[in-house]
Amino acid sequence: MSQKKLGEILVEEKIITPDQLSDAVKQQAQLAQPLGETLVRLKYVTESVLLEVLSRRLNLDFLDLAEGDYQLIDKNLAHVLPMDVCKKYHIIPVFQLIDGQSRVLTLAMLDPLNEKAIAEVEKLTKCQVSPVLTTRSALEGGLRKMFDMKVEVPPKAVQVEESHVVKMVNKILTTGVSLGASDIHIEPHAKEVHVRMRVDGVLQLISTIALPYLPPVVSRLKIMGSEQSSFMKIEEKRLPQDGSFSRIIGGHTVDSRMSTLPTIYGEKVVLRLFDKDKATQIGRISDLKMPPRTEKELKRCVRQPSGIVVVTGPTGSGKTSTLNAVVNEINDVEINIVTVEDPVEYHAPEYVNQSSLMPQAGYTYARALRAIMRQDPDVILIGEVRDLETAEIAVQAALTGHQVYTTLHTEDAAGAVVRLIDIGVEPFLVGSTLVAAINQRLLRKICSNCMKDYLPGKEEMLNIGIDVRVVDEVLSDPKRFTIRKSQGCNACHQTGYRGRQGAFELLTVTPTVRDLILRRQNSDVITAKAREEDSVNLIFEEGLRLVLTGVTSLAEMQRLPRGDYKMKSVDQIFIDAEVKSEVN
Numbered sequence: 067m068s069q070k071k072l073g074e075i076l077v078e079e080k081i082i083t084p085d086q087l088s089d090a091v092k093q094q095a096q097l098a099q100p101l102g103e104t105l106v107r108l109k110y111v112t113e114s115v116l117l118e119v120l121s122r123r124l125n126l127d128f129l130d131l132a133e134g135d136y137q138l139i140d141k142n143l144a145h146v147l148p149m150d151v152c153k154k155y156h157i158i159p160v161f162q163l164i165d166g167q168s169r170v171l172t173l174a175m176l177d178p179l180n181e182k183a184i185a186e187v188e189k190l191t192k193c194q195v196s197p198v199l200t201t202r203s204a205l206e207g208g209l210r211k212m213f214d215m216k217v218e219v220p221p222k223a224v225q226v227e228e229s230h231v232v233k234m235v236n237k238i239l240t241t242g243v244s245l246g247a248s249d250i251h252i253e254p255h256a257k258e259v260h261v262r263m264r265v266d267g268v269l270q271l272i273s274t275i276a277l278p279y280l281p282p283v284v285s286r287l288k289i290m291g292s293e294q295s296s297f298m299k300i301e302e303k304r305l306p307q308d309g310s311f312s313r314i315i316g317g318h319t320v321d322s323r324m325s326t327l328p329t330i331y332g333e334k335v336v337l338r339l340f341d342k343d344k345a346t347q348i349g350r351i352s353d354l355k356m357p358p359r360t361e362k363e364l365k366r367c368v369r370q371p372s373g374i375v376v377v378t379g380p381t382g383s384g385k386t387s388t389l390n391a392v393v394n395e396i397n398d399v400e401i402n403i404v405t406v407e408d409p410v411e412y413h414a415p416e417y418v419n420q421s422s423l424m425p426q427a428g429y430t431y432a433r434a435l436r437a438i439m440r441q442d443p444d445v446i447l448i449g450e451v452r453d454l455e456t457a458e459i460a461v462q463a464a465l466t467g468h469q470v471y472t473t474l475h476t477e478d479a480a481g482a483v484v485r486l487i488d489i490g491v492e493p494f495l496v497g498s499t500l501v502a503a504i505n506q507r508l509l510r511k512i513c514s515n516c517m518k519d520y521l522p523g524k525e526e527m528l529n530i531g532i533d534v535r536v537v538d539e540v541l542s543d544p545k546r547f548t549i550r551k552s553q554g555c556n557a558c559h560q561t562g563y564r565g566r567q568g569a570f571e572l573l574t575v576t577p578t579v580r581d582l583i584l585r586r587q588n589s590d591v592i593t594a595k596a597r598e599e600d601s602v603n604l605i606f607e608e609g610l611r612l613v614l615t616g617v618t619s620l621a622e623m624q625r626l627p628r629g630d631y632k633m634k635s636v637d638q639i640f641i642d643a644e645v646k647s648e649v650n
C-alpha cells in the first residue's frame with residue numbers, strides 16, 4: 067500500500083513516469099528493497115530529490131543522522147527496539163517523548179509510508195510513532211553507532227569508563243555518601259528503575275532512571291564489585307551474586323558490599339556503604355549521648371576486669387557503633403584488644419587488632435576465638451554470638467579474666483540472659499560472667515531546621531502505648547517539656563528528620579538478677595525485679611524522655627518495644643535518667 071502511495075506521489079509530481087514506476091515495483095519485489103531506494107538505484111530519481119518531495123508532501127522532518135543529527139539519537143532505545151527489526155524495516159528509533167498520557171517515539175525511516183513497519187514498532191514499544199525521513203547511508207551509519215554504543219555484555223573496561231553510565235553510577239554513589247546513606251537500592255520495576263537510599267534507617271526514593279539503563283548500570287557495578295575478593299559475572303543475571311569494592315567517593319573513603327537479586331523485572335542491586343571517614347568520628351561512650359545515669363553505669367561496667375557485656379537489638383539498631391565506642395573508650399597501649407567481626411565494618415584506632423570472618427574458608431567465630439585465646443588477649447570483641455561453641459568460648463574467656471563484648475538479637479536487655487541459656491550455656495555460667503546487657507534502637511532526630519513546638523493530643527499519645535496516667539501528667543503541664551514535630555524542608559530532604567539518636571536500656575547484673583538467672587526466670591520476670599531495685603531502665607520510657615526533651619518525635623517511639631508493664635511517672639523517668647549521687 068505504502069509503495070503505491072510513494073509511487074503515486076512521485077508520478078503526480080512528474081518526477082518519474084508511470085512506466086518507470088511499474089519497472090521499479092517489479093525490481094523492488096526481486097531485490098526486497100524499499101521502493102524509494104529502488105528508484106534511486108535505478109537512477110530514476112536522486113536521493114535528495116526523493117527526500118525533498120517526501121518531506122514536503124508528507125510534511126515530515128528530515129534527519130541527517132550521519133551528521134550532527136546523530137546526537138539526537140537516544141542510545142538507550144537500542145534496548146527497546148532490536149537491531150533485526152531496525153534492519154528489516156530500515157528504521158532507527160531516535161528519541162522518545164512523553165506527551166500527556168502517551169509516549170511518542172520519533173522514528174527515522176527510509177520509507178515513512180511503510181505502515182506495516184510503523185504498526186510493528188508501535189506494538190513493540192507501546193509508543194505512538196512519529197516518522198521522520200532519513201537516507202540509507204545515514205540510517206546505516208546511525209544503526210552501526212547505536213548498536214555499537216550499546217553498553218551490553220561484556221563491556222570492555224575502557225569503553226565503560228568513558229560512557230555516561232559511569233557518570234550515572236558515580237552520581238548515585240556520591241549522592242548516597244553525601245546523604246549519609248547506609249544502603250543504596252537500585253530496583254527495577256515494570257516501567258522504570260527506582261533508586262532508593264536508606265538514610266537514618268528509612269528508605270527514601272532519590273531518583274528514577276529509565277529501564278534501559280539498568281543492564282549497563284548493573285554491569286558497571288558488577289565490574290566495580292569484582293575489584294576485591296569476589297568476581298561478579300556480568301552475563302549471569304539469573305542467580306544472586308555478591309561483591310565488594312573500596313573507593314574514595316566525594317572525599318570519603320567508602321567500603322561497599324554489594325549484592326544482586328534476580329527479580330521479575332531484572333537484577334536488583336543493593337550496595338551497603340561503610341563510610342570509613344565517618345566511622346573514625348565514632349568517638350567514645352560519651353558521644354553516644356546516653357542519659358547520664360546509663361553512661362555512668364556503662365563506664366563502670368567496662369572498667370570491670372573481666373566479664374561479658376552484651377549489646378542487643380535488631381539489625382541496624384547501632385550495636386556496632388556502641389561496641390566501637392566501648393573499644394575506643396578502653397583502648398590503651400597497655401592492653402591487647404582483639405576483635406573478630408563478620409565482617410570488620412569500621413577500622414578501629416591503633417592497638418586494636420581486628421579480624422574478619424571468612425566462613426567459606428572455614429574461618430568461623432569458634433575457630434577465630436580459639437586462635438585469639440592463644441594471642442594473649444585482654445579484651446575480646448565478638449561480632450555476634452550465634453552458637454553454643456562461640457558462647458562457651460566467650461564464657462571461658464570471661465571466667466579466665468578477660469573482658470568480652472558481643473551482640474545478640476533480642477527484644478530487650480533481659481532477653482540476652484534468656485538467649486544465652488537457650489543456646490545452651492549453663493545458667494550459673496551466665497550468672498557468673500554476664501556483667502551487663504544493653505538493648506538499643508536508633509530513633510530519628512527531628513530536623514532542627516524545620517522543627518516547631520507542638521502539643522500532642524491525648525489520643526495520639528495513648529495510641530503510641532503511653533499509659534493514661536503518664537499522658538495526663540504530660541498534658542497537665544506541657545510547658546515543662548519540649549515536644550516537637552517537623553514539617554520537612556530541603557535540609558532534611560522533606561523527611562523532617564536529620565541524624566539519629568540511640569535509645570538505650572541497660573540491665574546490670576546485680577545479686578538479685580544473678581539469682582533470677584540461676585532460677586531460669588524469663589525476661590519479663592528479670593526485668594520486673596530488676597526494675598524494682600533500679601538495675602534496669604526501660605527503653606520505652608527512655609524513648610518518651612527523648613520525645614519530651616525535643617530530640618525525637620512521638621511517632622518515632624513506635625520503633626521501641628513497649629513491653630507489658632506499668633510505666634513510671636514522667637518525673638521518676640527523668641530522675642532515673644540522671645546520675646544519683648551514690649552512684650558516683
Ligand SMILES: [Zn+2]
Binds near residue numbers: 514516552559560563
Ligand atoms: Zn527539615
